[in-house]
Amino acid sequence: MLYAIGTKVRFRYTGESGVITALLDEGMMQVRLDSDPDLEIPAFEEDLVRNEDAEPISAGAKFIPAKRENAPEPPPRRKLNAQYHILKPKGLQLAFEPMPGRDGTVTRYKTWLINDTAQEFLLEFDLYTDARDVLIVDDKIPATAALELGDMLYDDLNNSLEASVNVQRITTEGPSEPVQKTLKIRPKQFFNNVQTVPILNLLAHHFLLFDSFEHKKEESGEDLKNYTKQKARSPKSASPASTRFGAFNVEEFAS
Structure with missing residues (x-):
């Protein structure tokens, strides 16, 4: 499954929703949570599903993966x-x-x-x-x-x-x-x-x-x-x- 920056997703196990803000290395995405817009967390692609209910339906729309050249660094270690x-x-x-x-x-x-x-x-x-x-x-x-x-x-x-x-x-x-x-x-x-x-x-x-x-x-x-x-x-x-x-x-x- 391909994701682009701006894709609305849900976490497979917790049900929390958010939007992808960056594509990281090792198959990881950076997600801004809907419940806390100030919080962005990394997540593996396999732990995410597309939140189709939150995405507008557009006839003839074409999905184009975003470029990854300027992906930001992952959040600092705790x-x-x-x-x-x-x-x-x-x-x-x-x-x-x-x-x-x-x-x-x-x-x-x-x-x-x-x-x-x-x-x-x-x-x-x-x-x-x-x-x-x-x-x-x-x-x-x-x-x-x-x-x-x-x-x-x-x-x-x-x-x-x-x-x-x-x-x-x-x-x-x-x-x-x-x-x-x-x-x-x-x-x-x-x-x-x-x-x-x-x-x-x-x-x-x-x-x-x-x-x-x-x-x-x-x-x-x-x-x-x-x-x-x-x-x-x-x-x-x-x-x-x-x-x-x-x-x-x-x-x-x-x-």
Whole structure:
């Protein structure tokens, strides 16, 4: 289905209506909500249906897709601050929040970086599979905060999902030496790692990235090989279709 800027649409699962204001990358649209004209949110094309009841009928009208050259940037990432004091911080953590539809199934996860420490960091984050780049983020995360990284599709779990993370503590003397980690995310491990995550205070698939931020001066040959391989990796362009499944359902995923 093709959409153009100005097309009136409804959200498939919530029923909210709006109008498309921009065509984004990765098959996403930016939608201005009718219920709040000041709010524009990104949405996947598959989650939208044309709101034909709200569109005028014009005999002989021809639908022409809009050009995408001047599409605006997606909205800025959300940064949520902790509303309470964290007594025992764990470090930098990666969390995948299921985004269920009206029938309780999900096709994607909201990806978060959680920092429950009293330090802030510069961040280079790359989530990728053997088929495509899922997320590439260069940003800063404040102390005791959660940074929204973007959406990951369910099918990305089937394609050797990995995360590469490079962080630097921000100090009074400037950025510290970077520390780096590559995390292989396997489906069984993903579905077993479910817990209530700090700051967000919701159930999510959780991974601890760093509990210490001391720079290791001597790295093994394998670590250096992985780091060099990651830095030289060419971006992917293919984006697999998404499949729906029950949230936290290991058996359904394995079938």
